[in-house]
Amino acid sequence: xxxxxxxLVVIEFKKMWRCICIxxxxxxxxxxxxxxxxARLGNQLFQYASVKGIAAKNLQDTCIFGDIGVYxxxxxxxxxxxxxxxxxxxxxxxxxxxxxxxxxxxxxGYLQSYKxxxxxxxxxxxxxxxxxxxxxxxxPYKDKTIVGIHVRHTHHxxxxxxxxxxxxxxxxSMSYFEQNYNNVHFVVA
Numbered sequence: 001x002x003x004x005x006x007x008l009v010v011i012e013f014k015k016m017w018r019c020i021c022i023x024x025x026x027x028x029x030x031x032x033x034x035x036x037x038x039a040r041l042g043n044q045l046f047q048y049a050s051v052k053g054i055a056a057k058n059l060q061d062t063c064i065f066g067d068i069g070v071y072x073x074x075x076x077x078x079x080x081x082x083x084x085x086x087x088x089x090x091x092x093x094x095x096x097x098x099x100x101x102x103x104x105x106x107x108x109g110y111l112q113s114y115k116x117x118x119x120x121x122x123x124x125x126x127x128x129x130x131x132x133x134x135x136x137x138x139x140p141y142k143d144k145t146i147v148g149i150h151v152r153h154t155h156h157x158x159x160x161x162x163x164x165x166x167x168x169x170x171x172x173s174m175s176y177f178e179q180n181y182n183n184v185h186f187v188v189a
Contacts, residue, residue, distance in 0.1 A: 037066025
């Protein structure tokens with residue numbers, strides 16, 4: 001008889017606990033985080049992942065605007081919900097500010113810290129038209145190992161927050177790929 005009573009208490013507790021969890025989740029899920037992606041595609045990918053990470057940690061929805069939807073199949077790249085008046089400005093560059101968001105909020109800034117999405121796993125799927133165009137451009141290189149080098153030399157001369165690496169950095173990086181991969185072709189941008 002005691003075993004049956006203990007089982008009933010556990011079952012009732014689990015039911016009650018589940019109800020409490022559902023109440024906690026639904027209480028917070030009604031807010032939306034808004035973000036207009038800025039800069040070029042690399043920065044936009046970082047911002048998108050950051051907003052998704054912030055939303056996941058705060059149990060919020062997202063409304064994200066930007067060019068990212070031109071290249072990737074992303075459902076909320078063109079949302080039309082009116083933006084709220086509440087704004088949080090993260091600022092530029094590698095800044096991390098832990099955020100607790102409980103109501104509709106616009107986030108401004110570059111969101112350039114992996115800490116916003118360090119436990120989030122996203123998969124970006126290119127649109128079919130982008131894949132077709134890329135396959136045409138890359139067809140002559142199908143037997144090569146393509147390594148992209150994004151230099152951004154002009155950008156580094158315009159800002160003071162980072163140092164441009166010395167030539168030896170690029171030489172040793174290129175040597176690494178040449179020693180560890182076959183038929184390497186470098187694309188410098």
